Amino acid sequence: MCRSLKNRRNLTCGPLIYGGFAERRNLHKNQIAGVKTAAICSKKTPQFARFFVVTLGHDDAIPNGSNFTFVCDPESYSNLGLDMKAFPFCDKSLSYDVRASDLVKQMTLSEKVLQLGNTNYGNTNYGVRRLGLLKYEWWSEALHGVSKVGPGTFFDDVVPGSTSFPTVITSAAAFNESLWKTIGRAVSMEARLTYWSPNIIVGRDPRWGRAIETPGEDPFVVGKYAANYVRGLEDVEGTENSTDLNSRPLKVSSCCKHYAAYDVDNWKGVERYSFDARVAEQDMVETFLRPFEMCVKEGDVSSIMCSYNRVDGIPCRSKAHEPNHQRRVGPSWIREADIDRSLKYLYVVLMRLGFFDGNPQYNSLGKKDVCSEANVELAREAVREGTVLLKNVGETLPLDSNKIKTLAVIGPHANATAAMIGNYAGLPCKIISPLDALLTYGEMDYQAGCGDTKCKNGSLIFPATQAAAKADVTIIVAGIDLSIEAESLDRDDLLLPGNQTQLINQVANAAKGPVVLVA
Numbered sequence: 001m002c003r004s005l006k007n008r009r010n011l012t013c014g015p016l017i018y019g020g021f022a023e024r025r026n027l028h029k030n031q032i033a034g035v036k037t038a039a040i041c042s043k044k045t046p047q048f049a050r051f052f053v054v055t056l057g058h059d060d061a062i063p064n065g066s067n068f069t070f071v072c073d074p075e076s077y078s079n080l081g082l083d084m085k086a087f088p089f090c091d092k093s094l095s096y097d098v099r100a101s102d103l104v105k106q107m108t109l110s111e112k113v114l115q116l117g118n119t120n121y122g123n124t125n126y127g128v129r130r131l132g133l134l135k136y137e138w139w140s141e142a143l144h145g146v147s148k149v150g151p152g153t154f155f156d157d158v159v160p161g162s163t164s165f166p167t168v169i170t171s172a173a174a175f176n177e178s179l180w181k182t183i184g185r186a187v188s189m190e191a192r193l194t195y196w197s198p199n200i201i202v203g204r205d206p207r208w209g210r211a212i213e214t215p216g217e218d219p220f221v222v223g224k225y226a227a228n229y230v231r232g233l234e235d236v237e238g239t240e241n242s243t244d245l246n247s248r249p250l251k252v253s254s255c256c257k258h259y260a261a262y263d264v265d266n267w268k269g270v271e272r273y274s275f276d277a278r279v280a281e282q283d284m285v286e287t288f289l290r291p292f293e294m295c296v297k298e299g300d301v302s303s304i305m306c307s308y309n310r311v312d313g314i315p316c317r318s319k320a321h322e323p324n325h326q327r328r329v330g331p332s333w334i335r336e337a338d339i340d341r342s343l344k345y346l347y348v349v350l351m352r353l354g355f356f357d358g359n360p361q362y363n364s365l366g367k368k369d370v371c372s373e374a375n376v377e378l379a380r381e382a383v384r385e386g387t388v389l390l391k392n393v394g395e396t397l398p399l400d401s402n403k404i405k406t407l408a409v410i411g412p413h414a415n416a417t418a419a420m421i422g423n424y425a426g427l428p429c430k431i432i433s434p435l436d437a438l439l440t441y442g443e444m445d446y447q448a449g450c451g452d453t454k455c456k457n458g459s460l461i462f463p464a465t466q467a468a469a470k471a472d473v474t475i476i477v478a479g480i481d482l483s484i485e486a487e488s489l490d491r492d493d494l495l496l497p498g499n500q501t502q503l504i505n506q507v508a509n510a511a512k513g514p515v516v517l518v519a
Helices: 021-025 029-034 074-079 096-105 109-113 168-172 177-191 219-234 281-297 336-352 373-386 458-470 500-510
Strands: 015-017 037-039 256-259 304-306 406-410 443-447 473-477 515-518
Touching (some): 109 336, 168 219, 177 219, 177 373, 219 281, 256 281, 281 304, 458 500, 473 500
Parallel strands (some): 256 304, 406 473, 473 515
8 A cells, every 4th residue: 555654744645435436426424434435546546646737627717717726825716716824724834733733624525535646537636626636647657858758758859759768677787876866856846746656666677677677686786776866856956855744845755666665567378456465574684665655754655555476464554564563554444534644644744845836936937958968968967977888898888980980880770769768758869879979980781680679580690791891890789679678568588689699790700890789
């Protein structure tokens, strides 16, 4: 179950109410005991819990015909015929906790239920118009940049894309905490929304389809990555050292996921929804829980997302281990007090984001703040630091363009574009394929060697060997893509697919000069 952890009162977790749409709309206090609940991030729900990107609907126009996004704006309240002073939750002199509690107290039970994410409502929070709360949709992804996944992110002619940073497994290989935090700051500046990131599952099995999303197999590195990336995402300059979460604002709300012991998506008929991880207590504490503990204690993350699987037979969404190693929350029949508590957590996070302060601090951000030269250069630096050089025979690298007259560029990824940005990616500001980047090295002969990444047909290998036999230097760019390894698609082995290994061996044997393999 997604849950509020001990002493972390502002985590955005809460109950999800099951039942028919009409049943939920007409709940009365004496019916509460008959409504079964689970976590807001329960299995197979499309929304997975964490919110807050505002997307207004057609019925959200205020009387003068215009739309507004932020609560507690005097002009907006005036247009709605409301006296903002009558609502203590708009009083910025009060703590977030007091303001959120006041807001929840002013709602009827039916109104409260409409604010809880659930299967039938999708990604929509219906708001409470009489209190100035408008309908919005929520959640987005920011795994390694602002993603196009989720209803809360929109790219258009004004802002056509965002800075795409290296995949997490690459950035983590830099072992540079300040780099991770700086990337988080850059992403949050381009975002200023709420995002499900980072993915801090320990990559115990490299065949897992989502291994590319994680910082790797070392719990300490995973935890340090989580804490620094989260602080980079969430910290508002000048308030980052405050220990009082009731007064410290958020730049964005991030989410450490997936809690816990999840590294099977779809492997030989076993899906993540039915996968049961059998984990020894010591291994659970030292390996799988440690990164989440660091994310909470060092990163002050504002939310945690539960996993899909079971641990020792118990669904993670209902009764899993917690970082304080106590099982504190289990499934129950819901009370209105449970709803109140969950809504308060949600609205505290919204208030920390500034959405209840009229025009918030970051509302003036615009096109100039997305895909800035500084962010693009930061992405380049992350690639440089995260790239791993396994072998450099004869000090072939770095290449000297003055000594190279002919270059053979070979491989299914030599002209890659989309494959380079991994999954949960946005629309990059600019993509430079390896082939484009190597154009400065003189005469070039490009041969794919494979029809695609799966490389089932070996008929293109011979032209590639011919090119290598004539070139001063041969560069092979091989590897996998999301057709081989992805969410809901685990791998059976760690080998390169199809005839890629054969391509590499034959090209290396035929090459006149040094061979550089990038994979």
